[in-house]
Amino acid sequence: MAQVQERSDLAVVIGLEVHVQLETETKIFCGCSTEPAAEPNTRTCPVCLGLPGALPVLNEGAVEAAVKVGKAIDADIPETTEFHRKNYYYPDLPKNFQITQYDSPICQDGELECTVEGERRTIGIERAHLEEDPGSLAHQGGSIDTAEYTLVDYNRAGTPLMEIVTEPDFRGAAEVRAFLAKLEEVLEYLGVFDPERDGSLRIDANLSVVDADEIGADGEIDEAVLEGANRTEVKNISSHKGAEKALAYEAQRQKNAVERGREVEQETRHWDESRGITVSMRSKEEEKDYRYFREADIPPLQVSDWKEEIEIPELPDARRERFQSEYGLSEEAADKLTSTKQVADFYESVAEAFDPDLAATWVADELLGELNYRDMAITDIEERFDEVERLIELVDDEEITVKNARETVLRSMLDDGDDPDTIVDREGLGKTSGDEVQAAVEEAIEENPDAVEDYHSGEDGAINFLVGQVMQKTGGSADPGDVNGLLREALEE
Numbered sequence: 001m002a003q004v005q006e007r008s009d010l011a012v013v014i015g016l017e018v019h020v021q022l023e024t025e026t027k028i029f030c031g032c033s034t035e036p037a038a039e040p041n042t043r044t045c046p047v048c049l050g051l052p053g054a055l056p057v058l059n060e061g062a063v064e065a066a067v068k069v070g071k072a073i074d075a076d077i078p079e080t081t082e083f084h085r086k087n088y089y090y091p092d093l094p095k096n097f098q099i100t101q102y103d104s105p106i107c108q109d110g111e112l113e114c115t116v117e118g119e120r121r122t123i124g125i126e127r128a129h130l131e132e133d134p135g136s137l138a139h140q141g142g143s144i145d146t147a148e149y150t151l152v153d154y155n156r157a158g159t160p161l162m163e164i165v166t167e168p169d170f171r172g173a174a175e176v177r178a179f180l181a182k183l184e185e186v187l188e189y190l191g192v193f194d195p196e197r198d199g200s201l202r203i204d205a206n207l208s209v210v211d212a213d214e215i216g217a218d219g220e221i222d223e224a225v226l227e228g229a230n231r232t233e234v235k236n237i238s239s240h241k242g243a244e245k246a247l248a249y250e251a252q253r254q255k256n257a258v259e260r261g262r263e264v265e266q267e268t269r270h271w272d273e274s275r276g277i278t279v280s281m282r283s284k285e286e287e288k289d290y291r292y293f294r295e296a297d298i299p300p301l302q303v304s305d306w307k308e309e310i311e312i313p314e315l316p317d318a319r320r321e322r323f324q325s326e327y328g329l330s331e332e333a334a335d336k337l338t339s340t341k342q343v344a345d346f347y348e349s350v351a352e353a354f355d356p357d358l359a360a361t362w363v364a365d366e367l368l369g370e371l372n373y374r375d376m377a378i379t380d381i382e383e384r385f386d387e388v389e390r391l392i393e394l395v396d397d398e399e400i401t402v403k404n405a406r407e408t409v410l411r412s413m414l415d416d417g418d419d420p421d422t423i424v425d426r427e428g429l430g431k432t433s434g435d436e437v438q439a440a441v442e443e444a445i446e447e448n449p450d451a452v453e454d455y456h457s458g459e460d461g462a463i464n465f466l467v468g469q470v471m472q473k474t475g476g477s478a479d480p481g482d483v484n485g486l487l488r489e490a491l492e493e
């Protein structure tokens, strides 16, 4: 019987391969639309079906998006980059090879900073290359290892994909979570990625366990140790949560194996989301298995001059800092207001039109709060930003009360889809004009001689009764503070 070895000194090492679908109108090597279609196999042509004789033509938009990613992760973008064929047989790939990049990827040696439990961490990015997405498989009557049969849909085939390969710099799942959140945020800011699209971000997670002693104080691990450690590659992870669960499972599985004196097999495993386990798929293929060779149908790509012209927007970290210094926002407000580029852009336009503080209150607290409550995102009301600005204008001009703006107008805008002016008219929320209030004040004084007498004899509470009368007469649309002042003025005359 194998001796059970008690060891608490094992550390986890993780490296990610993140596949990101780039948002372009057409596929990477043909003119087929990348829009998801209801009918399978309707967004296809001879190129993305891999029919004999069909020739690929590289989509400029995909290259531009890749250069943007490269700039955002501070990567080296070589003057010339080439495409290769990665050969393998699988039904999602009718050509039997994937057009990808091999030894001259478009992005090399980058990094991305993220915050893990309050501390800044820099994750190295070994490379990020362009490739085509294969088709998608729909396993029927079970999952990949138990299905009766499998259907294949080539609508996805040829969607531009970037594979972002990190260094094995992660030491735990919390770091992975923070990195993925940051990566998504940056990709969204760049406008190259649609997080709402199914399968737009897919992760392969490589994990090994090493002796904790091998990790230096700065988290560094010797190259030889990393290479010597048998790692598993867990495929089919499609969400941050999935990554965390799959990694926790896989870490425990490997630790258990080592503690029982067994060796971890170097293999590819599949994350079974519904069962919450990883299952062995195949021994890990090696580079030589793929017989990489140059894709002769696509000439080498020069990006040297062109890349200088491609601009990227201000990225989330920089914007967060600027929001604090320029608009005097708290860190928390700046965080909220830079959570997506749309929110940040909208905030800035409101801050400039009105006032930074008023804008922060209305965008961060009121609008995001109400959206959140309804499980809506800022993108759901993007086309109605002018209506939200109008609402803020009504408040700023003191045409409606803050309370009515918040509790009636904004809520009705989101629930019924009406515009603010329509709601104000329908609900009679417009603050009553000065003349009308003045008339109501005079009326109230005339109709309530007792209260007036009480007021004059020093009973200050009587004013509240009179304020109440005026509010009633104006249907609640006067400002109680103003009414109070007007009453005192009138009573002193």
Ligand SMILES: Nc1ncnc2c1ncn2[C@@H]1O[C@H](COP(=O)(O)OP(=O)(O)OP(=O)(O)O)[C@@H](O)[C@H]1O
Pocket: 013, 014, 015, 016, 017, 165, 166, 167, 168, 169, 206, 207, 208, 225, 226, 227, 229, 230, 231, 233
């Ligand atoms: N000891 C290790 N433990 C965990 N991860 C590791 C270790 N060594 C390397 N890695 C990670 O493994 C990944 C290697 O990915 P890469 O795409 O280069 O090769 P691959 O997985 O062999 O190829 P393929 O693209 O065909 O899957 C990187 O994310 C890297 O950080």
Ligand SMILES: [Mg+2]
Pocket: 017, 163, 165
């Ligand atoms: Mg890879």
Ligand SMILES: [Mg+2]
Pocket: 017, 204, 233
């Ligand atoms: Mg891999």
